[in-house]
Amino acid sequence: MKPFLAFFGRRRRERELDDEIAAHLAMAIADRVARGETERDAQIAARRELGNEALVKETTRAQWGWGSLERFGQDVRYGLRLLKRSPGFTAVAVLTLALGVGANTAILSVVNAILLRPLDYASPDRLVVLLHRGRNPVAPGNYLDWKARSRSFASMGAAENWSANLTSGDVPEKLPAMRMTADILPMLGARPRLGRAFLPADDAAGRDHVILITDGLWKRRFAADPDVVGKAVTLNGESYAVLGVMPPGFQFAPFWHTDAEVWAPLDLRARASNREGSSLRVFGRLKDGVSLEAARQEIAAVTAALEREYPGTNRDVRVTGLQEMVVGDVRPALLVLLGAVGLVLLIACANVANMLLARSSARRREIALRAAIGASRGRMVRQILTESLVLAAAGGAAGVALGAWALELLLAFAPASIPRLSDVRLDARILLATFAVALATGVAFGLAPALQASSVGLHEALKDGGSSGASREGGRLRRVFVAAEFAIALVLLVGAGLMVRSFVALRRIDPGFDPRGVVSMEVSVAGTRQAEPGRRKVLYPEILERFAAIPGVKAAGAINHVPIAGDIWGFPYTVEGRPRPAPGQSPVAAYRAVLPGYFATMRLPILRGRDVAATDTAGAPGVVLVNDFLARRIWPGEDALGKRIAVDGPDDAPVWLTVIGVVKNAVQNDWSAPPDDEIYLALLQREQLTDSSGPQAAYVTYVVRTDGDPAALVPALRAAVWRIDRTLPISQVLTMPDVVAQANARARFQTLLLAVFAGVAALLAAVGIYGVMSYVVSRRAREIGLRMALGAHPRDVVRLVVGQGMAMALAGAAAGLAAAFLARRLMSGVLYGVGPSDPLTYGVVAALLLAIGLAASYLPARRAARLDPMAALRAD
């Protein structure tokens, strides 16, 4: 503390010394005047007596001693002065570090929030998810058996997708909702902020009409009413009591159905032996002392036994950590980005190190001279180190500011589909860590030149004028640094190039339909008058007619789930005339049901046959359209038209549907997934879609095509629906172009980020080569002048300088190509449609980087060629 205070007290002490000497002088003058001297004589005599005032003060100050911190302050001031004197050097070095540190701060913040920070539940590392093939839902019978037969779990619970049409209140609204067993909330360690959680007794028919709601919904729909607990709301036409309000920020589930705002109890007793209707996501908390591996083994044994009892029902059940479940599929991309950012930081550090090395050898003479007039070696090392630290601190501070800004930019551009994005914020520890990296860079790369510089002999330094022969070793080190920068930049550019190629390939995917000009919206009937049997068959076509009558509407159709944005249901089917597969072995097709006009509206071509018609009703023969993929797979070389399939459960007598059309393959849910079996039923023909009270019959999605902006149609579409029935909730209003853009958003975002980093890396490498070659040219000005005076052509000089620069670039590029090739595996997880060792990318990127290297070394070469030989020789 003491030197610290002394440091800040110094200014005060300087002022006091001034006062003390002034007082001395004043008293001396006063005495002399009192003795009879004139004012003027007294002043002159007193001053003479005092002597050299500056020297008096100087020797007095010398008695105060220097605290280490004061010396540090002095060095900092000196460092700042030097940096101010060469603004170009300072700006480039600070900017370089800022880029490295800033990018690191931003990306690290994202990685920390998404990958590293544990989920917001109690001991989240003990939470697991049990799903078929690690992602598919589970049937109630299986869940109940797992729960009963396993010993590894402290608790196990299940949740099911639900949707709740809120019809009490001003605007009907379809709320994303979920049903969950009473085990779930205690398992998460979550408690409502108001009211109570579910009890096991709530999982019972008659008692399950209670809900928990999010804090957000409470504020939005209930005006944050503190007495909300116990109030009744109408969901899907039935009365539910609000049981409690969850705390702000509570989210469940974290990886699926993440926007749920309402939770209700899940009563499974009626379905306890159902092993077909897979709709549950199963969650568990591992018992203390039980490892994930042990739980996996136990579940493998349990499911193997169940599979023997109920063949085809318990295949490939995986136990996955909840956190892994949430972030697993973004991890490869984030790690690639993190690697990229680390490499950019490395380049930035190499550049700054290079600049410091170059500067220190340029200052050999100054340093030697200072050593000669008595500066100690330690003192000079300290001082050069302080300069680097000042530089690193400035760069670090700028980088932190840049990082905060970059993070905001990142979040603004990031697709919403990235999990936990809302948790991302600038973390103080990350700020500190990246700042520390900047400082460490300053120390590490400041130290070498400092030691090197301080060991320079005066004689030698003064003799050679710090010119050509100076520090051959430093020169080699600099060239190695630049080559390394090129290698790293090349690796990054290869990565970015591959991402760009992959992104182009993604963009070229034909979704099968034409998204332009199409808007989709979901209309729910659950809980309204329209849910009565028979009503939907009338309502659905009536809405289509109203839509078609709206000016600007070119076509309208409807489907249960639109591709990409909508849900996807798989359904086993059987083919007429083929042996019946063993239970659980039936092929599964994506199950869609359409109203007439869907294919025309989407411009999804019917390759052969016809669309469903208004006459394909419940009484008429069953019809189905299949996609081209299914048609070719099941009936290769035959015409699928007229063939029959059944989609009803294996226990029922098959209801045969005749194939009336073959439809072009369309993208289903995953944009880049290869085509899979897909069938389209006539929705109005399926009573379970028009007259049942199940969730599959609760809503339908309309698609409308226009020539203009599809979003502009939305108010007219809503009005048309509400003119029929003001209580119908309308949700999921989306334009298809947005849906397609969203499907590619993650790839676009990753590509953009990696491209930016690669660009920065290439820029920094160019700065590096430019810096070194400029330095070489200025150091060798005399030699170059001599060559030119002896008849060398400017062209020769250019060749000499560019040759040296390109030697570094080539060596670096070669090393980079090898490194990129060796590291190609890292990229394969994030690429589509291009191999990680794509020769075209490697070639183009190498050529590009070498061109950059050429340009960056040509500039100093041209300066060298324009040197006036006489001036160059006379200088120094």
Place this chain on the structure above:
Amino acid sequence: MVDRTPYQNPIELLQGTLDLLVLQTLTWGPRHGYGIAGAIRAGSNEALQVDTGSLYPALHRLEREGAVGAEWKTSENNQRVKIYRLTPQGRRKLTQERTRWERLMQAMSGVLDAPRAPVTDEA
């Protein structure tokens, strides 16, 4: 620096004696730098001149060592002046310095006043 000596018979102060003089002066009461210089001059009948270039470094060094304390006061003609005073530590230092000085004096005069014959054992 000073090309004309302001006093009649100036005596160069011996190395190390300034501290002693300053501390001794302060035993008569706290005073400022100018006052200390005046007291030494007066006490030596104008024979000892204290150069400001030596006085202030000495005062600041003694202050840092803790031998003197200092505080700021405002003089009658409204001048801010720094008043030095002796600390207990300074008093001890004065005793030491004084002893050292007296032994030096004895030794010096022993040599200077010695008879021609070398001193005998019992002297």
